[in-house]
Amino acid sequence: MVFESESEYETEPDDDTRRLLLRHMLVSRGIDEEAHQLQKQGALDLWPSCRGQEAAQVGSALAAGPESTVFPSYREHAVALMRGVTPVELFAQWAGRTYCGWDPHRMRFLPYTLVLAAQTLHAVGYSVGQRLQGREDLVVVYVGDGATSEGDMSEAMNLAAVESASVLFVCQNNGWAISKPAAEQMRTSVAERARGFGIESAWVQGRDPETVFSACSRAVAHVREERAPFLVEIQVGRINGHSTSDAQEVYRSRDDITRTRAADPVAAYAAQLSDTGVVDTAWLDSVNAELRVLREQLIKEYA
Ligand SMILES: Cc1ncc(C[n+]2csc(CCOP(=O)(O)OP(=O)(O)O)c2C)c(N)n1
Ligand SMILES: [Mg+2]
Numbered sequence: 001m002v003f004e005s006e007s008e009y010e011t012e013p014d015d016d017t018r019r020l021l022l023r024h025m026l027v028s029r030g031i032d033e034e035a036h037q038l039q040k041q042g043a044l045d046l047w048p049s050c051r052g053q054e055a056a057q058v059g060s061a062l063a064a065g066p067e068s069t070v071f072p073s074y075r076e077h078a079v080a081l082m083r084g085v086t087p088v089e090l091f092a093q094w095a096g097r098t099y100c101g102w103d104p105h106r107m108r109f110l111p112y113t114l115v116l117a118a119q120t121l122h123a124v125g126y127s128v129g130q131r132l133q134g135r136e137d138l139v140v141v142y143v144g145d146g147a148t149s150e151g152d153m154s155e156a157m158n159l160a161a162v163e164s165a166s167v168l169f170v171c172q173n174n175g176w177a178i179s180k181p182a183a184e185q186m187r188t189s190v191a192e193r194a195r196g197f198g199i200e201s202a203w204v205q206g207r208d209p210e211t212v213f214s215a216c217s218r219a220v221a222h223v224r225e226e227r228a229p230f231l232v233e234i235q236v237g238r239i240n241g242h243s244t245s246d247a248q249e250v251y252r253s254r255d256d257i258t259r260t261r262a263a264d265p266v267a268a269y270a271a272q273l274s275d276t277g278v279v280d281t282a283w284l285d286s287v288n289a290e291l292r293v294l295r296e297q298l299i300k301e302y303a
Contacts, residue, residue, distance in 0.1 A: 013210050018278050021209040022269055023287055025054040028078035029266045030291040031087050034298050039244045043302040044094045050077045052239035055265035059212025060170050063220050068138040071123040074112040076142050083109040087294050088301050116147040120156035127165040139167045146177020149185050160229040161198035168223050169231040174238035179251040194231035206234035207265045237263055
């Protein structure tokens with residue numbers, strides 16, 4: 001299944017949902033910018049930016065809902081914030097203070113996993129284990145395009161298919177594994193690969209949060225109704241380098257970087273909702289005020 005526009009879905013978000021999507025995207029963007037600044041000042045050791053991937057993260061997290069259990073990779077900051085992880089908790093790991101700044105059990109948002117794709121097996125194992133205990137919570141696991149080359153991902157997909165585990169795989173394909181282009185790592189899409197394992201899948205463009213939200217809502221319904229896994233591959237743009245330690249200008253063309261910046265999902269969605277009257281200046285001001293408080297807390301704690 002390839003879905004490129006929201007009109008292909010029956011589940012269209014209402015205006016409250018639209019505002020929620022934009023609010024979370026704006027907050028995530030502001031926190032990401034603060035992380036960059038603090039890292040440049042030496043307050044954080046490292047930061048893997050999610051700039052450009054906000055629509056994918058917010059749309060998928062909203063569709064999965066607060067009752068799901070989420071196994072993230074290491075770039076899902078928008079998802080973390082939506083789960084209730086505070087920005088101060090989120091930064092603790094990147095400031096080298098702790099292995100994980102939040103309570104993974106209470107948040108049902110597991111620690112970031114830097115060993116690529118290891119979390120895919122954790123997620124499937126967790127899902128199989130909870131079924132043995134009579135529970136059937138939705139499990140969501142995030143993975144990058146490069147991480148899908150790891151054997152763990154193939155094992156996890158096969159196990160999920162064989163066990164018919166209630167797992168939603170969300171692959172954010174940002175086109176890069178640090179400096180390795182996705183095109184040099186795979187001959188088919190990740191969505192197509194999932195079907196080879198017997199997992200239903202969809203591919204969506206990740207610039208528009210409504211498209212992502214609708215696709216993921218359908219995927220979640222599939223997992224719940226069929227008690228079977230589903231994989232959504234979301235094509236996103238990585239605006240910044242892999243992390244603050246990476247100079248993407250070395251291996252990426254200026255045109256490519258410029259194009260990706262121009263396709264910024266946050267700016268596009270903010271403009272769309274303003275133009276259609278879904279949000280007004282007062283609403284945007286209130287989100288900015290909220291963000292200012294969060295950024296001031298971060299500066300107080302880390303700068
Ligand atoms: C098992 C393992 N091998 C190599 C690395 C080094 N490494 C860290 S991030 C990364 C690229 C991952 O790319 P992708 O999965 O596409 O995620 P993205 O960073 O683009 O979100 C690599 C190779 C690692 N962390 N773990
Ligand atoms: Mg990648």
